[in-house]
Amino acid sequence: MDKLLRRSWVKPLLFGLCLIPLGLLGFRAASGGLGANPIEACNRFLGDWALRFLLIALAVTPVRELSGWNALARWRRMLGLFAFAYVVLHFSSYVGLDQFFDWRAIGREIVKRRYITLGMLAVLLLIPLAVTSTDGMVRRLGGRRWRALHRLVYVIAPLGVTHHWMMVKKDITEPAIHAFILAVLLGWRVAARLRHNGATSNRKAAACSAPQSSSPLS
Amino acid sequence: MLIRSGSFPRESEVTDKALWLDRRRFLALGAAGALALSGTGAEAALSTVKGPFSTDEPPTPQKDVTTYNNFYELGVDKSDPAQLAPSYFGKTRPWSVTIAGECARPGTLGYEDLIRPHKLEERIYRLRCVEAWSMVIPWVGIPLAEVLKRFEPNSRAKYVEFTTLQDPERLPGQRRAVIDWPYVEGLRMDEAMHPLALLAVGLYGEELLPQNGAPIRLVVPWKYGFKSIKSIVRIRFSETPSKTAWMKAAPREYGFYANVNPAVDHPRWSQASERRIGEFLRRKTLPFNGYADQVASLYTGMDLAANY
Numbered sequence: 249m250d251k252l253l254r255r256s257w258v259k260p261l262l263f264g265l266c267l268i269p270l271g272l273l274g275f276r277a278a279s280g281g282l283g284a285n286p287i288e289a290c291n292r293f294l295g296d297w298a299l300r301f302l303l304i305a306l307a308v309t310p311v312r313e314l315s316g317w318n319a320l321a322r323w324r325r326m327l328g329l330f331a332f333a334y335v336v337l338h339f340s341s342y343v344g345l346d347q348f349f350d351w352r353a354i355g356r357e358i359v360k361r362r363y364i365t366l367g368m369l370a371v372l373l374l375i376p377l378a379v380t381s382t383d384g385m386v387r388r389l390g391g392r393r394w395r396a397l398h399r400l401v402y403v404i405a406p407l408g409v410t411h412h413w414m415m416v417k418k419d420i421t422e423p424a425i426h427a428f429i430l431a432v433l434l435g436w437r438v439a440a441r442l443r444h445n446g447a448t449s450n451r452k453a454a455a456c457s458a459p460q461s462s463s464p465l466s
Numbered sequence: 467m468l469i470r471s472g473s474f475p476r477e478s479e480v481t482d483k484a485l486w487l488d489r490r491r492f493l494a495l496g497a498a499g500a501l502a503l504s505g506t507g508a509e510a511a512l513s514t515v516k517g518p519f520s521t522d523e524p525p526t527p528q529k530d531v532t533t534y535n536n537f538y539e540l541g542v543d544k545s546d547p548a549q550l551a552p553s554y555f556g557k558t559r560p561w562s563v564t565i566a567g568e569c570a571r572p573g574t575l576g577y578e579d580l581i582r583p584h585k586l587e588e589r590i591y592r593l594r595c596v597e598a599w600s601m602v603i604p605w606v607g608i609p610l611a612e613v614l615k616r617f618e619p620n621s622r623a624k625y626v627e628f629t630t631l632q633d634p635e636r637l638p639g640q641r642r643a644v645i646d647w648p649y650v651e652g653l654r655m656d657e658a659m660h661p662l663a664l665l666a667v668g669l670y671g672e673e674l675l676p677q678n679g680a681p682i683r684l685v686v687p688w689k690y691g692f693k694s695i696k697s698i699v700r701i702r703f704s705e706t707p708s709k710t711a712w713m714k715a716a717p718r719e720y721g722f723y724a725n726v727n728p729a730v731d732h733p734r735w736s737q738a739s740e741r742r743i744g745e746f747l748r749r750k751t752l753p754f755n756g757y758a759d760q761v762a763s764l765y766t767g768m769d770l771a772a773n774y
Contacts (some may be wrong), residue, residue: 283545284526284534284743285599348747353736361734415734417597418715419542419644 253319262323266330269297270337287345294338299412299426301331302405306433313440325381328401332378335408339371363414370407373400402437405430512606512668517587519662519760525590526601526743528670534743535677536595537696538644539630539637546639547677555636555676563682567627567703570618577681581667583616584608588671589664589685594726594755596690600740605685606668611659614701619655623703626658627651628684628695637697645715651695652708652722653686654764662687662760688757690724721774723765726755730771 252258273293276282282289305327312320347354357364377398379385386394409430413423533548540547540554561577586606594600614626632648634640640647657663664685667674674680679696686693692712712720719733728738728751739748754761765773 284530285544285741287741287746288599350748353739357736360731360736363734418538 249315250317250319253317258319259323259326263326266301266327269293269334287341291338291341291346294334294341295412296422298331298334298338299408301327301334302401302408303426303429303433305331306401306405306430310433310436329378329381332374335371335374339367363411366407366414367411370404370411373404373407377401377404402434405434511671512586512673514586514588514606514668514671517589519757520588520590520604521592521602521756523590523592523602525604525670530743531601531603531669532675532677536597536691537639537677537679539639539647539649539697540677541639542644548675550638551676554638555680558673558676558681561681561699563698564700565617565702566700568620568623568705569703570620572617580613580682581608584612586667587664591662591664591685591687592755593685593687593691593694594740594751596692596720596724596732596737598735598737598740598751600742600749600751600755602742604670605664605666606671607664607666607685609661610663610665610684611661613665614658617701617703619703622705624655625704625707626653626655627700627702627704627708628653628698629700629702630695631697631699645711647711649695649711650708651684651693651710653693654707655703656764657686657761660761660764662757688726688754688761690726692720693724723770723773725761725765725770726751727753727770727774729753730774 273290276293277286277290282293305324308320308324308327312318343349343354347357358368359365377400380389380394380397389397409423409426412426413420416423534544535547536544537547540550559577562574563577563580564574565572586608588604588606590602590604592600593603619626628651630649631637632640653663664687666679666683666685667681669678674683676697679694679698682698683696684694684698707722710720710722712724713722726737731737737751740751741748752758
């Protein structure tokens with residue numbers, strides 16, 4: 249499987265798959281499939297897919313480690329950038345279609361509505377991650393700093409899920425599903441970190457005790 | 467190996483022939499009903515006279531009015547009610563409404579007895595949803611006051627409470643406790659008696675479809691849409707205001723009055739503007755949804771921010 253995933257045509261195929269939601273939206277918009285309130289429908293659709301892509305991007309590492317398909321790692325950046333793209337489209341649809349560039353109204357909403365504040369914060373925090381996604385930027389920052397910066401996604405994804413949860417009027421089924429998936433993906437990382445720490449501290453303990461017992465200086 | 471020889475069912479255990487014949491008839495009728503409701507244009511046309519208070523704004527297309535609905539009893543997505551109604555709601559008749567509480571003539575009336583004594587009016591009203599979208603709908607109905615007067619509410623009748631049908635078979639949304647079923651709404655007596663308040667039985671000259679609250683619903687155009695309760699089965703006069711469905715669900719967000727008010731925001735979104743279905747740009751929301759001249763006097767001296 250891992251070999252299959254390394255074929256050269258796999259990545260373009262995945263790229264095309266990631267564009268399907270956008271194509272579907274375009275088709276619905278053209279065919280009247282967005283219903284009586286197309287602007288709201290477009291906004292919700294893009295917001296839903298922004299969240300889904302964030303979760304998909306966050307799923308890459310756990311799935312890779314559990315399955316051993318290391319080829320998945322090559323797609324992480326592309327999936328993350330698709331999440332960013334759908335977030336930007338969702339934001340643009342809110343600003344340009346829903347509010348029609350009424351900046352004063354938008355400003356008031358950002359300040360007054362907690363869920364919009366959180367959503368905007370998520371958009372802002374995603375920008376440095378998108379900007380530093382190139383190979384050049386990774387090199388310039390250095391792996392350690394780059395990784396530290398990109399841990400911001402552990403803040404951004406919960407912001408996104410909370411943003412959705414807070415705007416829902418009554419039926420919270422969908423945001424609850426997102427929250428559950430996010431909890432699993434983040435929980436897996438916490439567990440992996442704890443296991444890893446346990447392993448290194450054992451090793452450290454072993455490394456420290458070894459010279460003590462055998463050191464000629466003691 | 468055990469062979470049961472005496473396993474014929476007793477005569478009393480066999481379904482009566484009349485019953486199973488009836489079941490087939492019921493299924494056939496159900497299929498016919500579903501066909502009639504599936505929008506083949508076979509809805510009964512209603513004969514109406516032009517009523518007062520109609521706006522001359524262009525009405526929202528019938529397709530939008532009948533496919534974009536908040537009726538959680540038939541699903542929480544706005545497209546759900548139109549999609550689920552044909553296979554679940556069934557026929558809108560027979561239908562009866564129970565009248566109860568502080569009045570001289572309580573009892574249960576069939577749809578015909580409730581409606582027939584009155585002349586059906588067409589009234590083109592604006593509808594403003596609490597979610598900041600709006601429509602213009604040519605309703606068919608009768609003034610609520612005329613109907614309520616027939617039951618002779620007494621001096622203790624200060625409020626009227628309305629209840630929606632509770633039947634998870636026909637309203638599958640009620641199988642999940644999204645809100646505390648049945649849906650309950652209420653009006654102060656002077657609001658209910660106001661000539662703008664309408665008991666609607668149709669729109670666009672045709673009988674109401676289930677997704678629009680068939681066969682009888684309330685229309686209170688100066689209040690947010692959720693006050694205009696659908697598929698009413700019970701009307702009760704009372705001395706005290708009822709705790710309405712949305713007040714129970716989110717007391718901080720939905721009050722008893724729910725008058726359209728651009729100056730009082732919903733805690734989570736602005737009510738200053740709205741999107742008229744079919745239009746691109748938002749438009750300003752008007753106090754009392756543009757019916758201030760008619761109804762503002764009902765609320766003189768009241769703090770409308772506290773009584774949201």
